[in-house]
Amino acid sequence: MGFKSRLKHGLLTAVAAVVSMTPPFMFVTDAQAAPRIKDIADFEGVRENQLVGYGLVVGLNGTGDSLRNTPMTRQSLTAMLERLGVNASEGNLNTRNVAAVMVTANLPPFASQGSRIDVTVSALGDARSLAGGTLLVTPLMGADQQVYAVAQGPLAIGGFSAQGQSGSSVTRGVPTAGRIASGAIVEREVSFDIAAAPEIRLALRNPDFTTAQRVAAAINGSVGADVAHAINPGSIVLRRPADYQGDMVALVGQIENLEVSVDNSARIVIDESSGIVVMGENVRVSTVAIAQGNLTISITEDPFVSQPAPLSRGETVVVPSTGLDVQEDEGGLVVVPGGVPLRQLVNGLNALGVTPRDMISILQALKAAGAIQAEIEVM
Structure with a gap:
């Protein structure tokens, strides 16, 4: 029988950057355009209703x-x-x-x-x-x-x-x-006259002060008037100008396809049960040295049978035989420079050759040492 303490399975994915947890880690850039307003915000009153x-x-x-x-x-x-x-x-x-x-x-x-x-x-x-x-x-x-x-x-x-x-x-x-x-x-419609509404509120799906200001600025730049105001991190009030030729439906159709660059707080999400780690692009790390090594302990049982000599009064017995082998991978300190973005952080971790489970332990240790500027959420 035997056991190993090395963890070999898992996956690391990222939202703004994808990191593959099968060493070496990969950083895939995203060249897509910024999301539209309709993809990051909901219009107040435009929602589903649950029936039973x-x-x-x-x-x-x-x-x-x-x-x-x-x-x-x-x-x-x-x-x-x-x-x-x-x-x-x-x-x-x-x-x-x-x-x-x-x-x-x-x-x-x-x-x-x-x-x-x-x-x-x-x-x-x-x-x-x-x-x-x-x-x-x-x-x-x-x-x-x-x-x-x-x-x-x-x-x-x-x-x-x-x-x-x-x-x-x-x-x-x-x-x-x-x-x-x-x-x-x-059989029955839910009445909501959005066309005649003088104003409507946009609710961000991920509230953020910076994103709310960017949405208001993009709307005002498109309409050419001061019609949108961010009243809190999750809400933007849109008012229809008095001299606007169309109704509120036309105004919403004009601004919902505007592209806005969203901003999110630095966050790392860890699912320990499946070994998944998701890191946002705003994650930063201070200058820190990391050492990581794998320890493998193998125990084998190989019993043998001991038989007595012919015509003797001895008994046949089973004699246990245990083999123990300890192997420790050589690992040195790797210095990750401070203030680097996600790409450099991943490149520094690539040099360690860590497994997904080791990655989770390293991130938690970095947070405990105060060397990582991000919120860690464990699912």
């Missing part, structure tokens, strides 16, 4: 709810049949072809009446699978308890489940949840 509903799925091949254990399914089935003119209150319902489900959907902004949206269906009782089922008419309500859409249709299931008579079974994916593409029809 309770319904029944029928047509299951014996994989639905057991009506004895799920009284809600029995009550819903009885109430539905009575609305259709079938008196089932006194009957002994014992089918497993029906399942109670929760139906969820997102109502897109400015969705018009009659348009279709996708819905997700999830089992609520003890159904084993929703494969082959059909969702019956299900009203979808918003937070105000108003019906905004109605869903119905056959389910598409990504998983499956099979079971043999001996009790063996296999399951892939989640057979108790599925989707219906374009399975709901919008």
Whole structure:
């Protein structure tokens, strides 16, 4: 038997620069243009609304709810049949072809009446699978308890489940949840008159003072007037000029494609479970010397059998034999100059030949020594 203390698997990726954690580390530059305003900010009021509903799925091949254990399914089935003119209150319902489900959907902004949206269906009782089922008419309500859409249709299931008579079974994916593409029809619109609005607010997805100022400056330069003001790191107020020929929709369409260079704080994100390290381009390091070496300890067991001499009274025994080998890689100090950007930091770490797990330890040690100017977030 044996064990090694060397860690050999992992990956390092970067947002502004990609660093491959399989030595030597690679730094890939990004020559793409700056992002657009529509990619870094949301317009206040232009958002989705979440919908939810309770319904029944029928047509299951014996994989639905057991009506004895799920009284809600029995009550819903009885109430539905009575609305259709079938008196089932006194009957002994014992089918497993029906399942109670929760139906969820997102109502897109400015969705018009009659348009279709996708819905997700999830089992609520003890159904084993929703494969082959059909969702019956299900009203979808918003937070105000108003019906905004109605869903119905056959389910598409990504998983499956099979079971043999001996009790063996296999399951892939989640057979108790599925989707219906374009399975709901919008019945009520969410009114929002953006065209007549005198002003609108832009919300940055990653709040930052510098980015907010750059967005306001880019808008003012494009419109030719002082119409945008950053009121905090995450919000920019956009006012429509009095002499502007178009409405607010035209103004938003004019400025949403403007390119703005975003600025982010220096941050390093570490996922210790998978060995992933993400470093932003603003990470800086002070002058520091780093030494790293790998220690490998191998223990082998090779027992042998000791037999007594012929015609003697001895016993045959197993004699243990242990072999121990210790190897330590030679590693010297590598000096990383201070104030360098991410590229030079990566080049300095390349000289060490570190593994992903070692990289995590080095970064945490640099932070503890006060030699790295970045926030470290451990996931």
